[in-house]
Amino acid sequence: MSTTLIVGTEKxxxxxxxxxxxxxxxEGPLFKGWKVTASARAPSGRYLVxxxxxxxxxxxHASKDLREWEQxxxxxxxxxxxxxxxxxxxxxVGPGFEPKMNQLWTLVTAGKRVYAGADTAGLFTSxxxxxxxxxxxxxxxxxxxxxxxxxxxxxxxxxxxxxxNRIWIGISAVGVWRxxxxxxxxxxxxxxxxxxxxxxxxxxxxFCVHGLAADPKSPDTIYRQDHAGFYISRNxxxxxxxxxxxLPEGSVGMPGNKKRxxxxxxxxxxxxxxxxxxxxxxxxxxxxxxxxxxxxxRSRDGGKKWEGLGEGLPAGPTYSSVLRGAMAVDGQKxxxxxxxTTSGQVFASADAGDTWxxxxxxxxxxxxxxxxxxx
Amino acid sequence: xxxxxxxxPSMLSSVLGGVRxxxxxxxxxxxxxxDAFEKLPGLRVHVYDESGALxxxxxxxxxDVNTRFEDGPGPRLEDGDRITIxxxxxxx
Numbered sequence: 001m002s003t004t005l006i007v008g009t010e011k012x013x014x015x016x017x018x019x020x021x022x023x024x025x026x027e028g029p030l031f032k033g034w035k036v037t038a039s040a041r042a043p044s045g046r047y048l049v050x051x052x053x054x055x056x057x058x059x060x061h062a063s064k065d066l067r068e069w070e071q072x073x074x075x076x077x078x079x080x081x082x083x084x085x086x087x088x089x090x091x092x093v094g095p096g097f098e099p100k101m102n103q104l105w106t107l108v109t110a111g112k113r114v115y116a117g118a119d120t121a122g123l124f125t126s127x128x129x130x131x132x133x134x135x136x137x138x139x140x141x142x143x144x145x146x147x148x149x150x151x152x153x154x155x156x157x158x159x160x161x162x163x164x165n166r167i168w169i170g171i172s173a174v175g176v177w178r179x180x181x182x183x184x185x186x187x188x189x190x191x192x193x194x195x196x197x198x199x200x201x202x203x204x205x206x207f208c209v210h211g212l213a214a215d216p217k218s219p220d221t222i223y224r225q226d227h228a229g230f231y232i233s234r235n236x237x238x239x240x241x242x243x244x245x246x247l248p249e250g251s252v253g254m255p256g257n258k259k260r261x262x263x264x265x266x267x268x269x270x271x272x273x274x275x276x277x278x279x280x281x282x283x284x285x286x287x288x289x290x291x292x293x294x295x296x297x298r299s300r301d302g303g304k305k306w307e308g309l310g311e312g313l314p315a316g317p318t319y320s321s322v323l324r325g326a327m328a329v330d331g332q333k334x335x336x337x338x339x340x341t342t343s344g345q346v347f348a349s350a351d352a353g354d355t356w357x358x359x360x361x362x363x364x365x366x367x368x369x370x371x372x373x374x375x
Numbered sequence: 376x377x378x379x380x381x382x383x384p385s386m387l388s389s390v391l392g393g394v395r396x397x398x399x400x401x402x403x404x405x406x407x408x409x410d411a412f413e414k415l416p417g418l419r420v421h422v423y424d425e426s427g428a429l430x431x432x433x434x435x436x437x438x439d440v441n442t443r444f445e446d447g448p449g450p451r452l453e454d455g456d457r458i459t460i461x462x463x464x465x466x467x
Contacts, residue, residue, distance in 0.1 A: 033386045055432040055462040056387060056421035071390050071417040078425055100425055 001373050003330055004066070005348075006049065007340055008036030008368030013049060015066060016359055021336055021350035026361040030069070031061070038325065039370045040107035042114055042129045047372075048072075050104035050116070058101050060116075062130055074132040076116045076124035077101055078140075099140070102154065105325065110162035117157035121148060121171045125183070136183045139169070144202040148174045151196075151208055151227075158324055159212040163219040168212060168237060173197060175207030176224065178237050189237030194228035211324055213269040213276065215302060223269060223303060225278055229262035232303045246306035247297060250282040250290040261290050266327035270335040274302040275352055277329070277337055279322040292317035296327075296339060298353045312356030313347055320345070323367055330371035340366030376400040377452035381411045382459040383418075391417050403448035404437050404458055411458075422460060432463045 005016040012029030013036040030036075034051040037058075042048050047066055052058040060072040078099040099120045106117040116124040116133065123136040148155055151173035159170035165182040168189070175190040188204040196208040208227030215221035224231040224240060230247070231240040242262075250261030261280045268277045276299045282290045289295065295308040320343035330336035337349040344363035349356045381399050388395045394415060401407030412419040424430050435442045436459040442449055 032389065034390070051390070053386070055430065057424070057430060059390065059417070059420060061390065069390070070392075073416045075420065077420070080425055080427070 004372045006039045006370045009364040011364040024359045038107045052103040076133040105158035108160040115160045119154045119156035121155045121157040139186045161214045170209035192240035210265045211267040213267045216271045225267040243303035265324035268329045294318035309353045325368040326366045328369045328371040340369045379456040
């Protein structure tokens with residue numbers, strides 16, 4: 001089995017390859033100078049990579065072999081909003097709001113469809129292997145949208161889970177939404193989660209989901225790394241309960257926060273077991289590893305109990321972090337787990353997190369890690 | 376219509392098949408860019424935003440003239456004119 005990581009950074013993408021998940025080579029950069037924010041394999045097996053630049057905007061590129069790339073000409077785009085004023089710099093909502101395609105946060109393939117989540121927040125789908133895209137208006141134009149407010153990372157739709165016609169999406173500072181009819185209608189699913197910004201008009205928004213993962217065996221079990229903590233839903237998102245036993249204690253930070261350091265961004269689930277992986281940080285106020293200890297946390301039992309993993313991870317004081325898109329699993333047995341850091345290091349585990357090794361590179365700030373295994 | 380040369384910066388060229396310079400036709404720079412987008416369709420999304428205006432940090436020069444400082448489509452193009460797309464590199 002060969003393993004390839006696509007590592008997206010602030011200044012391009014890098015390919016890390018290994019035949020044994022022990023020795024790694026590093027190639028790149030691809031898309032030099034571009035932010036590389038997401039990747040996926042399309043239904044045909046070709047690779048899709050999302051890039052953006054504050055100058056030149058967002059696009060998707062496709063490749064069959066990771067060597068020759070072609071930009072998709074009809075990438076995700078918002079319909080031109082007639083009569084709307086341009087976005088006011090720094091204010092992405094309110095009168096005159098016009099959705100702009102700033103960045104693609106995630107690409108997800110499910111069956112023959114590819115989904116893209118965007119900043120400003122929106123969902124797009126492709127039914128032709130990523131060649132053309134259309135918006136999902138029932139979500140993108142939802143009546144609550146004028147009151148969607150951007151979080152620190154922008155107004156972004158960053159997480160997508162799909163099971164048949166049921167779709168869950170996560171938007172920072174807005175919340176989790178679910179569709180049961182393939183995207184025709186949407187309902188917020190945040191009961192049991194603490195509000196972050198309570199909206200005066202729409203009480204069902206103002207929840208700050210950071211990441212979602214699906215349980216591999218039970219389609220109704222969803223894991224949620226939220227601004228307000230780590231949560232599990234066992235009924236498809238109808239209600240959520242905190243699942244934080246074993247997480248470290250950290251500074252409370254902002255008023256109302258919990259004592260456990262359950263703030264974080266990425267969450268990944270091993271597709272063959274009940275193992276989950278997260279990277280807790282010290283409160284929303286600080287957003288750094290607790291006491292400088294760089295630790296991935298693992299639950300082997302679907303979130304009931306957590307344990308810190310550090311063997312092979314930096315031993316000394318380490319204050320770099322792991323961003324939302326920078327954690328991946330490879331689906332092999334045992335599960336490979338990968339994290340990229342804000343200081344450009346990549347750490348890999350070939351034994352479901354028991355031990356780790358650093359890959360031979362120091363890259364720009366890492367935004368995205370995806371793992372692809374091939375025979 | 377005037378025959379002009381479109382010049383692209385390396386970051387754009389690198390994702391558009393390596394094209395740095397190509398010929399386009401038009402009597403004004405917006406018209407010439409429309410022809411350029413026909414020839415190189417992936418270029419439009421990087422140059423214009425959703426409203427159809429130049430992206431905030433993209434500059435378009437006609438020869439040595441920054442079109443941002445022009446009212447309207449600017450002077451009529453002539454054969455041999457050069458339209459250069461570049462990013463506003465404004466300090467560190």
